[in-house]
Amino acid sequence: MKSNQKVLIIGGGLAGIETALQLARPGFEVTVAEKERQLGGRFRHINTVAGMETSPRDYIAEKINHLASNPSVNIMVNTVPVEVRGLIGRFEVALKQDGKEFCQKYGAIVLATGFSNNIVNFPQEGILSLVQMEEMLGKGYDFSGKSISIVLDSETGNSDLLSKLAIKNALLLKKKYRGEVNVFYKNIKVSGDNWEKLYVDTREAGVRFFRIVDQLEVEECNGKMRISFRDSFISGMYLVESDFVVLPDEIESTVFNNALGSLLQLNLKYDLFSGKDTPYLDSGITSRNGIFMVGSCRWPCLTNEIICSAGAAAHEIARQLGDETLLDVSDQPQVDPLKCTVCLTCYRCCPHKAITIEHDDIIDNIYHSAARMDPLACRRCGLCVAECPAKAINMPGNKDEQILARLDALEV
């Protein structure tokens, strides 16, 4: 049985578009479902991408054009998934477009829904968040002659996205708008190609960096924002006045923190976003085969990282859907229907949701039902084999008898 070769991509931002393009190249049929009216996502609103000459708007417009002209890509806007059933190779997804629900079949699903930053409505006008400032710059707001203070005091896992955003815009504000720019930081992380240089350039351009120890305080004073802080190098309290104060955003994954994760029955106990990432999940794979996460919904990403993760996921999808040797059942756990009591223990404990309960008259037990491990969804860990209370599951190569025989033959 060849699996369904269609792929559903949820989210039409850069991550979704790039994954679609990479998948369409070897001939996969791709559907991009975007919840908004047009594609582009967060990329439409940003001002610059470090190291890129073209404007992000032109860049994403070109990508969208490529996508729209590709005959194997189907773009659906105003569309959200409402229900997902089935396993890799045969997902059934109920999609809702403009209030109408319909069902489609896919072989794999890619989540490319990005991150969400909780927009806090700050009481004063002079306070912005880092992402808000990027969007204001993108809209062409004139910061000429304004003094700006950027504060980096929160930590979103180990992500360096906010540090990079701060550095990039500090340099831009200094060079383009010639204002006075201060950066208050507890920790700055700018790893990656050319970022260290950008940081040095920013310092050389005259942006002032202050390393702060305690919480700093911001208050309004005669139309200006006054920041009082304790410097860690020259001890003592200091005051800095500026027109704008820019605070870091609180960034959250759109998969881990809303219904999408439970809709897809993902194992959310291992929250990648908090920094405890698992190297096994590098190619965008999740707890379930056939469901992938690309771009900032996995981890706050910049443009080049998004493109890399899209490529890695596309490669892994092609491997999981295209390789028929993966359908080999000879090394996967198998159920002896005579012993299976349909207790659902394996169904519940499977970390990859690879087990289904089959009902058929030819199944030779009194329930005419038994558990079944799907060869594509199963990752051959053997958890269910050890867990089965009826000992109805066995795994070729790692059978109970084989391991017990080995223990029997132990030389003392």
Place this chain on the structure above:
Amino acid sequence: MEKVFEPKVVAFACENSACLAAEHAVSLSRRYPERVEIIKIPCSGRVDVIFVLKALEKADGVMVLACQKDNCKFLSGNVRAAKRVGQARKLLSEIGIKEERVQIIYLAANMGHKFADSVQNYYDFIRELGPNPGKVT
């Protein structure tokens, strides 16, 4: 002259971490006791209570070598392994065998030194503890 007690230890090793750590230990020229028998399993979650009990019919101690916490390739394999080790320990203490004869140790594939150290430490610990009274001869 009295014979020195050399215990027998069975180590169930996850093929994604501990088995690779054992190879790494060898490549670092680290030695570990010869009387530690490594049994390769696809995931520490594959370890059943019966394996531990069966192993203790002949051996003096059992180690379950699992992946680091939150870093299991199969997400919850090491969590289930820890539960089963707990269950085995309970059964052992009920029949009067020291529960320390079963131990779970968390390793990553690149921890050759830690592998050698923890295997040696456990081996020495079992030697101190003496022969397993529950052995079936």
